[in-house]
Amino acid sequence: MGRRKLEIKRIESKSNRQMSFCKRSKGLMKKAKAISILCDVDVAVVIISNRGKLHEFSSTNSLTGILQRYETHVEAEIQAAEHSKYSSMTTGELLEETERQLEKTNADGLTVTDLIHLENELQTSLIQIRARKTHLMLESVKALHEKEKLLRKEKKHLEKNRARMKKNRKVNEMSDLPPQRVTLSFF
Amino acid sequence: MGRRKLEIKRIESKSNRQMSFCKRSKGLMKKAKAISILCDVDVAVVIISNRGKLHEFSSTNSLTGILQRYETHVEAEIQAAEHSKYSSMTTGELLEETERQLEKTNADGLTVTDLIHLENELQTSLIQIRARKTHLMLESVKALHEKEKLLRKEKKHLEKNRARMKKNRKVNEMSDLPPQRVTLSFF
DNA sequence: TGGACTATGTATAAATA
């Protein structure tokens, strides 16, 4: 959308392509943000430039949340597809076949059942880890607050001490001076 | 971009919000496609509407490719940031280590940093596991499709055979009839 | 519900600094 109409095909000039990417990726992220706010939806955008650099936008804190929901959707679709496409089989045939498929080991030696189990375990661990992390971070913050208080107190004391020492030094300097100098200094 | 300037905040009117979502999501996908072609980059967009419906665009055949590369990036960043004993572990070892770590609740050895790292590793494993699971389930579906085709063929054959047998039975019945009945039947 | 219209706001290609 500039001085002239642009055909949608790879921009051959490297510098133009780079500039276009810079502008358009910003624009895309802005629009993604706008739709997420205006329409109250979750949006994730991932761009991987040809130099391998990653650019991302996510309406929530982390992409992973949205991506997990994407995975869930895919799984649901698969199940829906299974349901509709194989309605011609009898229930018995379908069950047998599904079980056979599920138990058939793959290259990793892990069945879908194994994977689901593993997934659950990982999920549980993740939740525990996150709870523990949050707890520790809260404690850290508390501890830091305490530390801060102590430091403030110390600082106050030090300032008081310094003020006192300064005063004392002045007095000492005066008393350390030779009498004649002291006398002179009075004139 | 319309008759008037629009403030970027949730559109309260439901119908307006819905219409805006429809237009803007189309626009977003179009722009995503444009940048992917013009600038020769991989782009993935996932939108989950508040009613839970999924909309997506991906410059490659499947989102998973881009998302895996996203995960790879995240992992690479983590590994670049801090070298850890965890990153070289398999999922199983990771789980074991996590459980071991969680058991010694009082130990001071487990810092927040450790926990964040563990969390990231678990997250990565979880995503890998889910991708693998999805992949396997897709394969199952494919296999079931093949099976369905075969079953349909068999069914067809069986129906043909049954039709032929029926016909043969009729012919036999006819030939069993007395000659005068047969003759009459022609008028 | 789903286009089609159109006035207006936005995005951006190219030029410039």
Next chain:
DNA sequence: TTATTTATACATAGTCC
């Protein structure tokens, strides 16, 4: 390189059907 400017193309909010 990155920022600013300008001229245009593009997107879309409100509207009608």
